[in-house]
Amino acid sequence: xxxxxxxxxxxxxxxxxxxxxxxxxxxxxxxxxxxxxxxxxxxxxxxxxxxxxxxxxxxxxxxxxxxxxxxxxxxxxxxxxxxxxxxxxxxxxxxxxxxxxxxxxxxxxxxxxxxxxxxxxxxxxxxxxxxxxxxxxxxxxxxxxxxxxxxxxxxxxxxxxxxxxxxxxxxxxxxxxxxxxxxxxxxxxxxxxxxxxxxxxxxxxxxxxxxxxxxxxxxxxxxxxxxxxxxxxxxxxxxxxxxxxxxxxxxxxxxxxxxxxxxxxxxxxxxxxxxxxxxxxxxxxxxxxxxxxxxxxxxxxxxxxxxxxxxxxxxxxxxxxxxxxxxxxxxxxxxxxxxxxxxxxxxxxxxxxxxxxxxxxxxxxxxxxxxxxxxxxxxxxxxxxxxxxxxxxxxxxxxxxxxxxxxxxxxxxxxxxxxxxxxxxxxxxxxxxxxxxxxxxxxxxxxxxxxxxxxxxxxxxxxxxxxxxx
Amino acid sequence: xxxxxxxxxxxxxxxxxxxxxxxxxxxxxxxxxxxxxxxxxxxxxxxxxxxxxxxxxxxxxxxxxxxxxxxxxxxxxxxxxxxxxxxxxxxxxxxxxxxxxxxxxxxxxxxxxxxxxxxxxxxxxxxxxxxxxxxxxxxxxxxxxxxxxxxxxxxxxxxxxxxxxxxxxxxxxxxxxxxxxxxxxxxxxxxxxxxxxxxxxxxxxxxxxxxxxxxxxxxxxxxxxxxxxxxxxxxxxxxxxxxxxxxxxxxxxxxxxxxxxxxxxxxxxxxxxxxxxx
Numbered sequence: 020x021x022x023x024x025x026x027x028x029x030x031x032x033x034x035x036x037x038x039x040x041x042x043x044x045x046x047x048x049x050x051x052x053x054x055x056x057x058x059x060x061x062x063x064x065x066x067x068x069x070x071x072x073x074x075x076x077x078x079x080x081x082x083x084x085x086x087x088x089x090x091x092x093x094x095x096x097x098x099x100x101x102x103x104x105x106x107x108x109x110x111x112x113x114x115x116x117x118x119x120x121x122x123x124x125x126x127x128x129x130x131x132x133x134x135x136x137x138x139x140x141x142x143x144x145x146x147x148x149x150x151x152x153x154x155x156x157x158x159x160x161x162x163x164x165x166x167x168x169x170x171x172x173x174x175x176x177x178x179x180x181x182x183x184x185x186x187x188x189x190x191x192x193x194x195x196x197x198x199x200x201x202x203x204x205x206x207x208x209x210x211x212x213x214x215x216x217x218x219x220x221x222x223x224x225x226x227x228x229x230x231x232x233x234x235x236x237x238x239x240x241x242x243x244x245x246x247x248x249x250x251x252x253x254x255x256x257x258x259x260x261x262x263x264x265x266x267x268x269x270x271x272x273x274x275x276x277x278x279x280x281x282x283x284x285x286x287x288x289x290x291x292x293x294x295x296x297x298x299x300x301x302x303x304x305x306x307x308x309x310x311x312x313x314x315x316x317x318x319x320x321x322x323x324x325x326x327x328x329x330x331x332x333x334x335x336x337x338x339x340x341x342x343x344x345x346x347x348x349x350x351x352x353x354x355x356x357x358x359x360x361x362x363x364x365x366x367x368x369x370x371x372x373x374x375x376x377x378x379x380x381x382x383x384x385x386x387x388x389x390x391x392x393x394x395x396x397x398x399x400x401x402x403x404x405x406x407x408x409x410x411x412x413x414x415x416x417x418x419x420x421x422x423x424x425x426x427x428x429x430x431x432x433x434x435x436x437x438x439x440x441x442x443x444x445x446x447x448x449x450x451x452x453x454x455x456x457x458x459x460x461x462x463x464x465x466x467x468x469x470x471x472x473x474x475x476x477x478x479x480x481x482x483x484x485x486x487x488x489x
Numbered sequence: 490x491x492x493x494x495x496x497x498x499x500x501x502x503x504x505x506x507x508x509x510x511x512x513x514x515x516x517x518x519x520x521x522x523x524x525x526x527x528x529x530x531x532x533x534x535x536x537x538x539x540x541x542x543x544x545x546x547x548x549x550x551x552x553x554x555x556x557x558x559x560x561x562x563x564x565x566x567x568x569x570x571x572x573x574x575x576x577x578x579x580x581x582x583x584x585x586x587x588x589x590x591x592x593x594x595x596x597x598x599x600x601x602x603x604x605x606x607x608x609x610x611x612x613x614x615x616x617x618x619x620x621x622x623x624x625x626x627x628x629x630x631x632x633x634x635x636x637x638x639x640x641x642x643x644x645x646x647x648x649x650x651x652x653x654x655x656x657x658x659x660x661x662x663x664x665x666x667x668x669x670x671x672x673x674x675x676x677x678x679x680x681x682x683x684x685x686x687x688x689x690x691x692x693x694x695x696x697x698x699x700x701x702x703x704x705x706x707x708x709x710x711x712x713x714x715x716x717x718x719x720x721x722x723x724x725x726x727x728x729x730x731x732x733x734x735x736x737x738x739x740x741x742x743x744x745x746x747x748x749x750x751x752x753x754x755x756x757x758x759x760x761x762x763x764x765x766x767x
Contacts, residue, residue: 196708198527198534198574235576237708241513264712266722273715273722273741275748282711290705291531296759299533299559300705301752375744422709424727 032134033062044325044356047210047293051115051140056094059144063092065129066136073126074138079472082106084123084138091141100149103142104158108182109175109471111150111217114143116208116315117468118346150220157228161188166485169194169252171238171425174202175467176258176458178221179474180481181230187482191229192252194236199289202260204467206289207281209319211326212349215288239425244432244454254453254481257440258474261459262422266415267311271369276303276377280316280416287323305412308332309380311366312416313342318349320414321358332358333408337365337385337398363387363398367405369413379409419464426460439463447477452489455481490571491526494548500628504554504598505564506540512547514577520605521583521699521731524549525707527574528566533559536704538730539578540601540631549575552601552630558756579707580730583697587614588671592664593639594657594685595621596677600631602699603676608638610674616640620660622677626651658684665692672697675734679743686734696734700725702745717741 035051036058037043043050054062066088074084083102090099103110119125119139127135166189170177173195181191199205201218226232236242244255264279266272283302286292292302308324310317313336321332334353336343339362343350354360363385370379384404387396421438432451433441440449440456447455457473459465495508514524523538541550555564566572583606591610595603600621611617619639623629624647636642643660644652653660658681664670665688673696675685682698689696702725704714709727716725719736723729 196576197706198576235574236513237576237579240578240708241517241576262708262710264710266712268722273717273745275745279712282705282713285705285711290533294531295752296558296756298531299562299756301749301756303748374747375741424708 030065030133032065032137033058033140035137035140040352040355040357043211044322045328047326049214050211050352053147054140054144056148059091059141060094062137062141063088066092067128069128073128074123074136077122077124077126078106079122079468080106080475082123082142087145088136088138088141091145096145096148097153099145100153101158103145106475107142107471108179109221109467110142111146111221112175112204112213113468113471114139114141114146115213115217116346116466118466120347122468150217158186160186160228163190164188164485166190166254167192167252168481168485169247169255170258171244171255172196172202172258172260172458172460173200173222173232174204174258174260174458174470176470176474176477177202177256178225179471180256180258180455180457180478181225182228183475183478184481185225185228185230189482189485192231192233193225194238194242195232195234196237196259197289198234200232200234202258206285207316207319209284209288209323211322212319237424239428244425244429244451248453254455254484256447256474256477256481257425257449257454257456257460258458258470259422259425259460261419261464263420264415265418265420267366267417269366269368271371271377274369274371274377275375276305276411277369277413277415278303280310280312280320280414281419283320283414284316284323287327293323293327302327303412304328305410306330307410308412308414309366309408309410310334310414310416312336312418313338314344314416314418315346315349317414317416318345318353318358320416322353322356324412324414325356325358329412333361333410334358335361335364335366335382335408337363338395339363339387342395361408365398365400370407377411377413379407380413381405381407419459421460421463437463445476446480447473448480448489453484490573491575492571493566493568495550496566496568499552499630500554500623502555503628504552504630506550506552506601507563507566508541508543508548508550509572509575510547511549511575511577514575515542515544515547515549518542518549518578519582520585520609521580521602522578523580523707523730524551524575524577525579525704526551526563526572526576528559528562529573532562532573534574534576534705534707535559535563536579536701536707536726538580538602538699538701540604542605549577552598554598557753558760561757561760576707580726581728583609583731585609585613589616590669591615591617591672591674592661592670593617593619594661594673594675594677594681595619595635596657596681597623597628598630599677599681599699600635603674604631604634604638606674606676607635611639615672618643618664620645620657620664622646622657622681624648656684657681658688661685662688665689665694670694673734674698679739679746682734682737683739686737686739690735697731698734698737699730700732700737700742701730702742703748716745
């Protein structure tokens with residue numbers, strides 16, 4: 020082990036080139052600009068090619084990480100992307116948004132003594148290389164089975180299911196409630212972290228394989244699950260996401276200037292409101308912005324506010340830095356861009372003027388007590404520590420609940436007490452025959468890769484059902 | 490794409506009717522539900538409650554007032570042109586029940602929203618009196634349609650140019666005084682719905698209003714359309730758009746509807762400059 024440690028320290032990871040923080044804090048271009056071939060090969064050479072690779076066990080979809088990295092080292096980029104595609108249909112997305120530090124890279128032996136191999140950066144490089152230099156050759160498809168499958172929702176899990184089933188020969192149609200496919204990848208994750216052209220390309224790839232995409236189709240309203248069965252669909256996958264914003268339930272929450280992160284990011288990303296008035300959807304431009312919460316969505320909101328010209332942007336979070344749920348890279352990028360972290364701080368009420376507009380909020384300082392049910396130390400208010408923060412825009416990014424639009428119209432599908440769909444953990448089968456579910460509408464708000472893992476599992480089960488039976 | 494098959498200008502061109510091909514929505518829609526429309530790629534998503542549907546023909550009808558850039562873009566669309574996106578039917582349908590004597594009160598383009606609800610209330614056997622109003626005679630819409638949809642139609646104009654000289658609330662109060670009214674449905678500008686609700690509260694007559702807050706997705710995802718109903722926050726897109734008129738916080742709704750006033754002015758001016766330059 021001493022050997023590995025020495026090697027790791029002498030051989031640091033190839034840094035990802037990035038836009039300068041001062042410049043990028045005011046534009047919407049992607050922050051990391053990507054490895055060159057030389058950088059990628061140098062980074063790939065740091066991989067020890069472990070016999071029992073920890074990284075693979077840390078990956079929710081079990082990508083053959085040493086395998087694709089070895090192919091990069093050999094310069095076989097076509098082989099590398101094909102290796103990745105075997106387990107992951109959205110590598111350009113995952114390379115950018117996976118929390119690698121707690122998954123693959125968190126298990127990397129090189130990382131025990133130094134910095135782990137930059138698996139995410141390499142995955143991204145493969146996908147970008149294929150997009151820019153690849154032949155565009157489609158994977159082989161099995162002969163048509165004549166079985167129709169409906170996929171409800173075009174986020175990461177729906178896209179995975181569609182991609183898996185189309186190559187197995189099934190006739191797949193995706194139903195998307197918004198006017199554009201991609202789900203959270205287009206309405207939630209900002210352009211500077213995941214360019215929309217990349218998502219469009221991934222969807223286009225599926226379309227070229229034969230997947231049909233019906234936008235503006237609100238399943239549960241425009242059409243019900245039973246009507247889809249009546250139209251000849253034999254299996255349905257429900258991957259509609261969580262999609263119900265949580266608020267803090269504090270006095271003054273309906274003042275103008277308080278938005279859910281869902282609304283703020285949807286305006287900025289899907290509706291491209293940062294180009295207003297060249298596009299028609301407005302977005303509030305805060306001078307002093309507060310974001311409540313400390314997950315990835317909070318970081319995305321804060322960094323978007325900065326790019327829209329805010330003078331100050333504060334993250335207000337009731338726990339400490341250690342408990343912040345965002346990816347390490349997002350917190351790092353946010354701080355580099357000038358976003359302040361107001362930790363151990365909890366808002367108690369919003370303050371407004373006679374026009375019903377937000378002018379500030381009252382907060383309490385907190386200290387950490389004993390661990391709570393989540394295993395994290397419980398924040399306890401410090402008596403008499405109230406103070407005010409001036410702000411004219413507040414983005415509430417404290418999580419999502421289960422959106423009942425589809426589930427409330429499907430009485431024969433069981434839900435848990437929070438409204439999430441109950442599924443068999445091995446297969447994704449719901450209690451309604453012929454219906455599978457996965458992603459955030461089953462687990463509650465989680466990550467892109469976990470949703471994709473659930474999609475992969477369900478796709479296998481749907482294929483078995485269509486060929487063998489329920 | 491959703492093609493416009495019929496277009497009609499009303500109220501001196503300030504109000505437009507579009508009948509749009511949307512067979513899936515036409516088949517499913519019930520009175521009180523709304524759609525979201527988007528004119529083109531960079532357009533804004535605009536929620537509008539349907540004024541009519543024709544399931545056999547596969548069309549829906551919307552009626553809107555031209556107030557800003559987005560509705561100005563809608564106005565430019567002619568028969569044969571298409572909306573890029575139409576999403577629906579959204580929101581809960583009107584709770585329709587035979588209760589007896591009903592008053593339907595409509596103001597401005599709210600009359601359009603009121604139309605299918607009035608007709609449905611009549612069809613299931615209610616005795617429906619309808620009161621519609623506008624600032625002046627030329628701004629009045631759907632008079633003939635509302636006459637057919639109800640048993641008795643009263644018309645009011647603020648300036649006395651037609652029908653009763655005064656507000657819809659005055660005529661409503663006279664009917665309420667006569668007694669026996671079991672339900673009031675009021676749809677129109679927020680101040681009108683507020684005034685109607687304040688009066689009917691005194692008469693203890695259940696009152697239903699249809700709200701039109703700012704929204705983005707219309708599926709409960711953004712929470713932009715939050716309204717306070719009896720002290721509780723509700724999402725108009727999924728919990729509404731219809732609510733108990735006696736419980737709505739109208740003052741908050743009025744303030745929230747002004748959220749983008751400055752931006753809208755900027756956008757409309759920007760649009761007019763570009764259009765005039767062409």
